[in-house]
Amino acid sequence: MSADAPHIRAGARKLRQASAVTQAVPEERPGPGRGTARNDADSTQAKGRASLWQATALRVGAGILLLAIWQVGAKLFAPSYIATPVGAIGAIPGVLGDSSFWSSTGATLLAIVEGLAIAVVAGTVIGLAMGRLPDLNRILGMYVGAFYAIPLIAIVPLITVWFGYTPQARLAMVVLEAVLPIIYNVAEGSRQVSSVYLDVTRIHHAPWWRVWGGVVFPNATPYVLAGVDLALGRAVIGAVVAEYVTAINGLGYYIIFNVRSFHEDQGAVALVVIVLFALAVRALVNLTIARVMPWYRPAKEA
Amino acid sequence: MSAAASAPERQPRRVRARAVAGYGSGIVLGAVVWQVVGYSTPQQVFVPLTTTLQRLGQLISSGELGSALWTSFQSYLVGLALALVVGAFAGILLARRRLLRVAFEPYVIALYATPMVGIIPFLLALLGYAFWPKVVVIFLFAVFPVLLNTQRGAQSIPPEQLDVARVYRTKELGVWQHVIIPYTLPFLMTGVRQSLARGLVGMIASDFFLSADGLGSLLITASERFDTAAMLAITLVITAIGLALIGIGRFLESRFARWKTT
Numbered sequence: 001m002s003a004d005a006p007h008i009r010a011g012a013r014k015l016r017q018a019s020a021v022t023q024a025v026p027e028e029r030p031g032p033g034r035g036t037a038r039n040d041a042d043s044t045q046a047k048g049r050a051s052l053w054q055a056t057a058l059r060v061g062a063g064i065l066l067l068a069i070w071q072v073g074a075k076l077f078a079p080s081y082i083a084t085p086v087g088a089i090g091a092i093p094g095v096l097g098d099s100s101f102w103s104s105t106g107a108t109l110l111a112i113v114e115g116l117a118i119a120v121v122a123g124t125v126i127g128l129a130m131g132r133l134p135d136l137n138r139i140l141g142m143y144v145g146a147f148y149a150i151p152l153i154a155i156v157p158l159i160t161v162w163f164g165y166t167p168q169a170r171l172a173m174v175v176l177e178a179v180l181p182i183i184y185n186v187a188e189g190s191r192q193v194s195s196v197y198l199d200v201t202r203i204h205h206a207p208w209w210r211v212w213g214g215v216v217f218p219n220a221t222p223y224v225l226a227g228v229d230l231a232l233g234r235a236v237i238g239a240v241v242a243e244y245v246t247a248i249n250g251l252g253y254y255i256i257f258n259v260r261s262f263h264e265d266q267g268a269v270a271l272v273v274i275v276l277f278a279l280a281v282r283a284l285v286n287l288t289i290a291r292v293m294p295w296y297r298p299a300k301e302a
Numbered sequence: 303m304s305a306a307a308s309a310p311e312r313q314p315r316r317v318r319a320r321a322v323a324g325y326g327s328g329i330v331l332g333a334v335v336w337q338v339v340g341y342s343t344p345q346q347v348f349v350p351l352t353t354t355l356q357r358l359g360q361l362i363s364s365g366e367l368g369s370a371l372w373t374s375f376q377s378y379l380v381g382l383a384l385a386l387v388v389g390a391f392a393g394i395l396l397a398r399r400r401l402l403r404v405a406f407e408p409y410v411i412a413l414y415a416t417p418m419v420g421i422i423p424f425l426l427a428l429l430g431y432a433f434w435p436k437v438v439v440i441f442l443f444a445v446f447p448v449l450l451n452t453q454r455g456a457q458s459i460p461p462e463q464l465d466v467a468r469v470y471r472t473k474e475l476g477v478w479q480h481v482i483i484p485y486t487l488p489f490l491m492t493g494v495r496q497s498l499a500r501g502l503v504g505m506i507a508s509d510f511f512l513s514a515d516g517l518g519s520l521l522i523t524a525s526e527r528f529d530t531a532a533m534l535a536i537t538l539v540i541t542a543i544g545l546a547l548i549g550i551g552r553f554l555e556s557r558f559a560r561w562k563t564t
Contacts (some may be wrong), residue, residue: 279415
C-alpha cells in the first residue's frame with residue numbers, strides 16, 4: 001500500500017500537469033531556477049537512487065555557492081584581514097599545530113561537559129521535586145520561569161564579581177545556563193506520570209523511594225535528555241560569553257585574541273570547532289533518545 | 303502533596319487560595335532571602351533588595367537607564383523587524399521551492415544551532431562599534447526560529463487549498479496573499495515568540511561587545527566599578543523586559559492561533 005502511494009501520487013500529478021495549461025501553473029513558469037525546481041521535484045518522486053545523489057550534489061553545490069559568495073564578497077568589499085573560506089582552510093594546519101588551540105579547546109569543551117553534568121544532576125533533582133510537590137512548584141516555579149525567560153548572559157558581569165576572572169566563573173555560567181531547561185523539562189515530565197502507575201504503587205503500599213526510583217524517575221529520563229538538548233546551545237553561549245568577558249583560556253578567548261591580532265582565519269577555524277562540537281553533542285543526544293527511548297516524542301522548543 | 307492532588311474536585315476555592323498563598327509566599331520568600339543575603343555579605347558581592355531599588359531609582363532619575371534602554375531597543379526593534387520579514391519570506395520560499403529546500407535546508411538548520419555569539423568578534427573587526435553590527439547580531443539570533451516555523455507552517459498547507467488556487471489559475475503572488483500567508487501566520491507567530499526571547503539574548507550580547515552605550519555596556523561599566531547595586535538593578539530591569547516580551551509573544555501566538563484549524 002505504502003509502496004504504491006508515491007506512484008499513484010506521481011501519476012495524478014502527471015495527469016494534472018498534462019491537463020493544465022503549462023504556463024498558468026505557478027511552478028511551471030520558466031525562469032531562473034524554476035525549471036530546475038520542477039525537474040528536481042519529478043526526480044524525487046521517482047524515488048530512485050539518483051534523486052539521493054542529486055540531493056547530495058545540490059546540497060554540496062549550495063554550500064560551495066555560499067562559501068564562494070563569502071570568498072568573493074570578502075575579497076572585493078572587506079579589508080584583507082577579514083576571514084575567508086580559503087584563508088580558513090589554509091589556516092587549519094597552523095591551528096592544529098598550535099598548542100594553545102588544543103589547550104583552549106580542551107578547557108572550553110571540558111567546562112561545558114562538566115557544567116552539563118552538574119546541571120543534569122541538579123536539574124533532575126530540582127525538577128523532580130518541583131514536578132511532584134505542587135507547593136514547592138508554586139514557590140520556585142516563578143523563579144525558574146523568570147530565569148529561563150531572561151537572557152542569562154546578562155548576569156555574566158555579576159558572576160565575574162563573585163568568582164573573579166577565573167575558570168570557575170565560566171563553569172558557573174555553564175551550569176546556570178544549562179540547569180534551567182533541564183529543571184523545566186523534568187518538572188514538566190514528572191507532572192505527566194500516568195496516574196495509573198501511581199495508583200498501582202499506592203495499592204501495593206510502595207515506600208516513597210520506590211515510587212520515585214521505580215516510576216517517577218524512569219518516566220522523567222527522556223525529559224532529562226530533551227532538557228540537555230535545549231541546554232547545550234545555551235551552555236555554549238554561556239561559556240563563550242564568559243570567556244569573552246573574563247579573558248580566561250578557552251575557545252572564546254582564542255577567537256577574540258586571534259581576531260584582535262588580525263588572525264581572523266585562525267579564529268574562524270576555532271568558531272567552526274565550536275559549531276561542530278555543538279552539532280555533534282546534539283546529534284548524540286537525539287540518537288540516544290531515538291535508540292534508548294523510541295517511544296518518546298521530543299517536545300517542541302519552548 | 304496528596305491533599306493538593308485530590309482537592310480540585312472537592313474544594314476549588316480552597317485550592318485557589320492555596321495556590322495564591324504559594325505564589326505569594328514565593329515572592330515574599332524571595333524578597334526576604336535577597337534582603338538577608340544582601341545584609342550578610344560584603345557590599346561588592348550582593349546588596350539588599352532595598353538598596354537595589356534605591357539604586358534603580360537613581361539610575362532612572364539620572365536618565366542613564368532611559369537612554370541605555372532607548373539605545374538598546376533601537377537595534378533590537380530593527381533587528382527583530384528584519385528577522386521577521388526575511389525569516390517569513392525565506393521560510394515560505396523554502397517551503398514553496400523544493401530545489402531551494404533540498405539545497406539550503408541543512409545549512410539553515412546548522413546555522414540555527416550555531417552559537418551566534420561566536421561571530422561577534424568578527425563583526426566587531428569588520429564594522430566596529432556601530433549601530434548596524436548590533437542589528438546584524440540581533441537579526442542572526444532571531445531570524446532562524448521565524449524561518450523554520452514559517453517553513454513548517456507553509457509546508458503543512460493542505461494540498462486541496464493549493465489545488466483550488468491552481469484551478470482558478472491564481473498567480474503566485476495571489477497564492478501567497480490568499481492561501482499561504484493566512485494559513486502560515488499562526489506558525490509565524492510561534493516563531494516570533496521564540497525570536498523575541500532569542501533576540502533579547504542577542505541584544506545583551508551585542509551590547510556587551512559592540513556598543514559603548516546600551517543596557518549591556520551599562521552592566522559592564524557597573525561591574526568594572528564593583529557597583530553591585532547597579533548590576534542587580536539592571537538585571538531586574540532586564541528580567542522585567544524578558545517577562546514582558548514572553549507575555550507579548552504568548553499573546554500574539556494565542557491571538558493568531560484562533561484560526562489555526564489543526
